[in-house]
Amino acid sequence: MAPRFHVLGPGGIGSLFAFYFHKHNIPFTFFQRKAPPPTPLLLVNSKDNYSYSDALHDGDSNSSSDSSDTATTTTPTSKIYKSYPPTTLKYMDLTSLSTKSAEPQPIDAINWEPLYPVIDKELFRYDPAYNELSRSPIHHLLVTTKTYQTVDAISKIRHRLRPWSTLVLMQNGMGVQEEICETMGWTDPHERPNFVQGIISHGAQKLEDTIVHTGIGSVWIAPTAESLAGGGEGEEGEDDNEDSSAPSRMKLFRSQNSQKMNPKIIRPSHKIMNTPYPYNSPARFISPYTNAPFSSFYKPLSSRKELQALRTRSLYETLSTLQLLEDSMGLKILLPENLLALQLSKLVVNACVNPVATLLECTNGNLLDPVTEDAHQAVKDLLKESQHILSQSKEYRDLGEDLQQEHLTLEALTNTTVNILKATRQNRCSTLQDYLKGSQKSEVEYMNGYLIKMAERDRAPEMSAESVAPFNRMVMEKIKEKFASRTPIE
Ligand SMILES: CC(C)(CO)[C@@H](O)C(=O)[O-]
Numbered sequence: 001m002a003p004r005f006h007v008l009g010p011g012g013i014g015s016l017f018a019f020y021f022h023k024h025n026i027p028f029t030f031f032q033r034k035a036p037p038p039t040p041l042l043l044v045n046s047k048d049n050y051s052y053s054d055a056l057h058d059g060d061s062n063s064s065s066d067s068s069d070t071a072t073t074t075t076p077t078s079k080i081y082k083s084y085p086p087t088t089l090k091y092m093d094l095t096s097l098s099t100k101s102a103e104p105q106p107i108d109a110i111n112w113e114p115l116y117p118v119i120d121k122e123l124f125r126y127d128p129a130y131n132e133l134s135r136s137p138i139h140h141l142l143v144t145t146k147t148y149q150t151v152d153a154i155s156k157i158r159h160r161l162r163p164w165s166t167l168v169l170m171q172n173g174m175g176v177q178e179e180i181c182e183t184m185g186w187t188d189p190h191e192r193p194n195f196v197q198g199i200i201s202h203g204a205q206k207l208e209d210t211i212v213h214t215g216i217g218s219v220w221i222a223p224t225a226e227s228l229a230g231g232g233e234g235e236e237g238e239d240d241n242e243d244s245s246a247p248s249r250m251k252l253f254r255s256q257n258s259q260k261m262n263p264k265i266i267r268p269s270h271k272i273m274n275t276p277y278p279y280n281s282p283a284r285f286i287s288p289y290t291n292a293p294f295s296s297f298y299k300p301l302s303s304r305k306e307l308q309a310l311r312t313r314s315l316y317e318t319l320s321t322l323q324l325l326e327d328s329m330g331l332k333i334l335l336p337e338n339l340l341a342l343q344l345s346k347l348v349v350n351a352c353v354n355p356v357a358t359l360l361e362c363t364n365g366n367l368l369d370p371v372t373e374d375a376h377q378a379v380k381d382l383l384k385e386s387q388h389i390l391s392q393s394k395e396y397r398d399l400g401e402d403l404q405q406e407h408l409t410l411e412a413l414t415n416t417t418v419n420i421l422k423a424t425r426q427n428r429c430s431t432l433q434d435y436l437k438g439s440q441k442s443e444v445e446y447m448n449g450y451l452i453k454m455a456e457r458d459r460a461p462e463m464s465a466e467s468v469a470p471f472n473r474m475v476m477e478k479i480k481e482k483f484a485s486r487t488p489i490e
Pocket of ligand 1 (some may be wrong): 172349350351354364419424427428429430431
């Protein structure tokens with residue numbers, strides 16, 4: 001039986017994963033922001049000592065005939081939910097509109113858990129879900145939220161994460177991991193979860209209760225170098241028969257032909273796989289934004305060796321389970337440096353395409369039209385500046401010449417951008433989609449903003465921070481203005 005994944009971000013991409021998890025019998029749980037919060041139970045009739053069983057009883061007279069209402073209605077005072085918390089729920093129909101199947105594929109028995117606005121023991125004291133589900137550790141977390149929502153969303157489940165949890169970040173742009181670690185106070189590399197980074201080129205949109213697979217693509221994932229190296233330290237004694245100074249999580253990737261793209265994942269030693277996750281360490285309540293290290297709210301493990309074994313087990317389980325999606329989702333596991341090269345290349349494509357297409361409110365294909373000469377020039381200027389920023393960075397130098405030449409020269413980046421624009425000719429880029437949906441925030445700070453931060457960090461000593469990356473800065477500011485003046489669509 002595959003281990004359970006929790007999915008944070010039930011939009012198009014999160015739901016697409018859910019579709020494939022379901023198909024491959026991988027158990028998963030969705031977090032639902034709009035899950036019925038227990039707050040109404042405290043508000044209804046202003047009764048003192050209002051209890052959960054009162055609520056169930058009241059629910060008999062007020063209950064909705066449509067049980068799916070329980071997942072979507074949040075009006076605090078008007079309804080009482082009879083079946084809260086549901087253990088099974090037909091949450092949505094996921095439809096693959098690819099050539100393979102046009103039949104709706106209903107997923108019932110979806111397991112979901114509420115993502116509460118605030119983790120507050122008092123507020124949720126009548127909520128059984130808080131006590132049972134909402135305190136149990138999460139070992140494998142797939143994060144598909146928008147970049148700018150991530151820290152807030154993670155802070156709501158922070159008390160359920162452990163230093164041996166594995167977080168898979170499947171998002172546009174870069175910089176979220178750093179932001180998470182900083183905000184959560186995970187400063188010690190031994191005291192933070194494993195991170196796996198991912199890039200996805202599938203297109204998926206959630207429309208009402210249907211997921212439309214708008215473009216068949218691929219998924220590339222890799223653990224970060226740090227997670228693979230175990231916080232930069234050897235993991236003594238994980239495997240008695242091996243050189244004790246070697247970071248043995250690296251051995252997960254040891255393959256006979258040392259293939260760099262899609263290397264085989266190797267099962268760790270029996271001893272590691274048999275190390276039980278300490279289920280008996282429920283989280284104590286903590287305020288979501290307290291910068292407390294892990295050890296202040298869960299019982300620290302008796303030894304670092306034990307902790308490292310758990311981290312290795314969790315990373316292996318995450319990677320080997322996601323590898324089940326190899327054929328259906330075109331998922332490939334890469335070594336960290338190979339993924340980093342792809343991430344940097346995608347970062348530049350996003351930084352050049354998304355702001356320009358959004359400012360002009362045009363499809364990706366329009367950026368290739370000869371009529372949009374200004375747009376061509378803007379994309380070219382951004383490409384040139386972004387490539388220069390990369391070429392001055394530590395990340396670029398660490399990659400080695402092969403990967404630099406293959407992915408990150410101006411020529412390679414221009415070709416990649418043009419190919420993507422051709423392949424997604426009809427599409428509106430994700431930033432424009434966010435804008436058209438009425439969002440007042442964009443991911444531009446994780447695209448152009450990330451490049452600007454790199455440029456500031458790696459600038460020549462005689463240059464001022466404000467003077468670097470002028471094109472990226474200009475489009476980022478224009479996008480921020482455009483979004484800020486947006487009236488949200490109800
Ligand atoms: C590559 C890309 C620009 C295609 O639309 C996509 O990453 C997006 O929309 O953000």
